[in-house]
Amino acid sequence: xxxxxxxxxxxxxxxxxxxxxxxxxxxxxxxxxxxxxxxxxxxxxxxxxxxxxxxxxxxxxxxxxxxxxxxxxxxxxxxxxxxxxxxxxxxxxxxxxxxxxxxxxxxxxxxxxxxxxxxxxxxxxxxxxxxxxxxxxxxxxxxxxxxxxxxxxxxxxxxxxxxxxxxxxxxxxxxxxxxxxxxxxxxxxxxxxxxxxxxxxxxxxxxxxxxxxxxxxxxxxxxxxxxxxxxxxxxxxxxxxxxxxxxxxxxxxxxxxxxxxxxxxxxxxxxxxxxxxxxxxxxxxxxxxxxxxxxxxxxxxxxxxxxxxxxxxxxxxxxxxxxx
Ligand code: TYM
Numbered sequence: 390x391x392x393x394x395x396x397x398x399x400x401x402x403x404x405x406x407x408x409x410x411x412x413x414x415x416x417x418x419x420x421x422x423x424x425x426x427x428x429x430x431x432x433x434x435x436x437x438x439x440x441x442x443x444x445x446x447x448x449x450x451x452x453x454x455x456x457x458x459x460x461x462x463x464x465x466x467x468x469x470x471x472x473x474x475x476x477x478x479x480x481x482x483x484x485x486x487x488x489x490x491x492x493x494x495x496x497x498x499x500x501x502x503x504x505x506x507x508x509x510x511x512x513x514x515x516x517x518x519x520x521x522x523x524x525x526x527x528x529x530x531x532x533x534x535x536x537x538x539x540x541x542x543x544x545x546x547x548x549x550x551x552x553x554x555x556x557x558x559x560x561x562x563x564x565x566x567x568x569x570x571x572x573x574x575x576x577x578x579x580x581x582x583x584x585x586x587x588x589x590x591x592x593x594x595x596x597x598x599x600x601x602x603x604x605x606x607x608x609x610x611x612x613x614x615x616x617x618x619x620x621x622x623x624x625x626x627x628x629x630x631x632x633x634x635x636x637x638x639x640x641x642x643x644x645x646x647x648x649x650x651x652x653x654x655x656x657x658x659x660x661x662x663x664x665x666x667x668x669x670x671x672x673x674x675x676x677x678x679x680x681x682x683x684x685x686x687x688x689x690x691x692x693x694x695x696x697x698x699x700x701x702x703x704x705x706x707x708x709x710x711x712x713x
Contacts, residue, residue, distance in 0.1 A: 390417070390420040390421055390422075390527055390528050391420070391421055391422035391424075391524065391525055391526050391527045391528065392414075392417045392418075392420050392422060392423045392424065392526065392527075392528045392529075392530065392563075393422070393424045393425070393426075393520070393521055393524050393526035393528075393529055393560075394410060394413075394414055394424075394425055394426075394529055394530050394531060395425070395426045395427070395428040395431070395468060395517070395520055396410060396411070396425075396426075396427065396428060396449065396453075397427075397428045397429075397431050397432045397435075398427050398428070398429055398432050398436075398442065398445035398446045398448070398449040399432050399435055399436055399445065399581060400445065400581045401448060401452070401588045401589070401590065401591075402449070402452050402588070402589050402590075403579055403581070403586035403587055403588050403589060404571055404579060404586070404587045404589060404624065404627070405532065405571040405573070405578070405579035405580065405586065406532075406589075407456065407589055408568035408571050408627045409531070409532030409533075409568050409569060409570070409571055410530055410531055410532055411453065411456055411458075412568070413530035413563060413565065414453070414458060414463070414530060415456065415457045415458060415459075417528070417530060417563070418458065418459060418462040418463035419462040419463070420528075422464075422524065422525075422526075422694070423462060423463040423464065424463070424464045424466075424524050424526070424691055424694075425453065425458060425463055425464070425465050425466075426465070426466050426467065426468045426471075426520070426687075426691070427446055427449045427450060427453075427465075427466070427467050427468060428468050428520070429442065429446055429467050429468050429469045430468045430469050430474075430475070430516060431468070431513060431516060431517070432445065433509065434507070434509045434510050434513060446467060447677075447680075450465065450680050450683070450684060451670055451673050451674060451680065452589065452590060452670070453465060454669070454670075454673050454680065454683070455590070455666045455667070455669040455670030455673055456589070456666050456669075457666065457669075460683045460686070460687070464687045464690045464691055465683055465684060465687045466684055466687035466688040466690075466691045467684055467688060468520065470684070470685075470688035470691075470692070471523070471688060471691050471692050471695050473523060473692065473695040473696060473699045474516070474519050474520055474523050474695065475516075475519075476699055477519040477522065477523050477695075477698070477699055477702060478512070478515050478516045478518075478519040480702055480703070480706060481515050481518055481519055481522070481545050481549065482512060482515050484545065484548050484549055484552055485512075485515055485545060485548075486548075489514075489541060489544060489545075490511055490512065490514060490515070490541075493513070493514050493537060493538070493541065494534070494537060495510060495513055496510055496511050496513070514538050514541045514542075515541075515545070517538050517541075517542065518538075518541060518542035518545045518546070521539070521542045521560050522542065522545075522546055522557050522558070522560070522698070523694075523695045523698050523699065524691065524694050524695065524698065525558045525694070525698060526558070526560045527558065527560055527561065528560065528561060528563045529542075529560050529561065529562050529563060530562075530563040530564075531562055531563070531564060532564070532568070532569050532570065532571070533564060533569035533570045534570075534578070535562070536562050536564060539560060539561070539562040540562075542560060543559050543560065546558065546559050546560075547559065549702075549705075553705040553706050554705060556701055556702055556705040557702070567626070567627070568627055571623075571624070571627065572620045572623055572624065573585030573586055573587070573620075574586075574587065574599060574602050574603045574604060574620070575604050576603075576604055576620045587599050587600065587624075587659075589663060589666070590663075590666075590667065590670060593660065596656065596659065596660075597656050600621075600652050600655055600656045600659070601649070601652055603620050603621050603624070603652060603655075604620065605619060605620070605621060605648040606619075610645070610646070610647040611644050611645055612644050613641070613642050613643065613644040614641040614642070614644070614646070614648075615641065615642075616637065616638040616641040616642070619641070619648075619651070621648060621651045621652055621655055622637060622638070622641060622651065624655055625637055625651070625654060625655045625658060628655075628658040628659060628661075628662050629658060633658075637651065637654060
């Protein structure tokens, strides 16, 4: 299995990123190829302050390592350290039909809101396709919102192959049903753009405050409650073992438990789950050179593979395999 995924450094990672994607990155490390990158080129479509972007990239690396990404089992790198990916983007762009990009949600949503989108946002899925295809990836762990982009990637690979002969491998999205769409504090999909996120690395005091703000219905304390439609329970399910999930569901259904108590249970589960990651993050924070070395070494490995695939693609379309 050749695993690849990317995550944008557009702000602090949240539980949606973790359960929808990062936890799968970690579960899938140690495969024949396990490549994970910080999508800094994609982030340029929204982050326009260089100092902020620099800081976000550092935080992204620290967060991923702290959460358990192991450089001995996985390759971690910055997208922009593999410039071949922008070359492949162009080569793919020449076979990309406009209508394919017109319907992609990031662009479509902006257009629907009357916000002027730039060419970067419009062609964002082509860069993402290049990210995936340039490593001959077979498996792409993502949340539900990225499935459409993996479909576009497959379309582009097929179109390229139909035009120039079998050159690119078709990848598949790897999506876990239970965590494909993690709800935020307002019960909508958790997303930075909706301001409803629960950040992974938050101080205990702030974390408790955010958890206490999760919207619930107005069922009185004594009454029985429905666990499955409650965001607090849905989030707890992501942390708890089946037995713990069943125990909390029983308490909902029995009545006599207020939502405050369910939120406290969720808070405790999160503190336990991320406890070690907090400690690891502090250790990596104190060793910035080590983190930089990991990113450089990762880029080196990823780039070797990217060069191989780009040479194949260049030859397929009639260019010299390697630039002179
Ligand atoms: P990004 O940075 O928005 O999100 C990173 C990952 O987190 C997942 N995710 C969620 N999963 C479940 N529930 C949620 N509420 C939730 N919020 C976010 C996303 O699905 C994603 O897997 N375009 C990508 C980055 C990218 C990429 C790639 C991914 C660039 N190139 C190549 C895979 C392969 C993005 O913006 O993800």
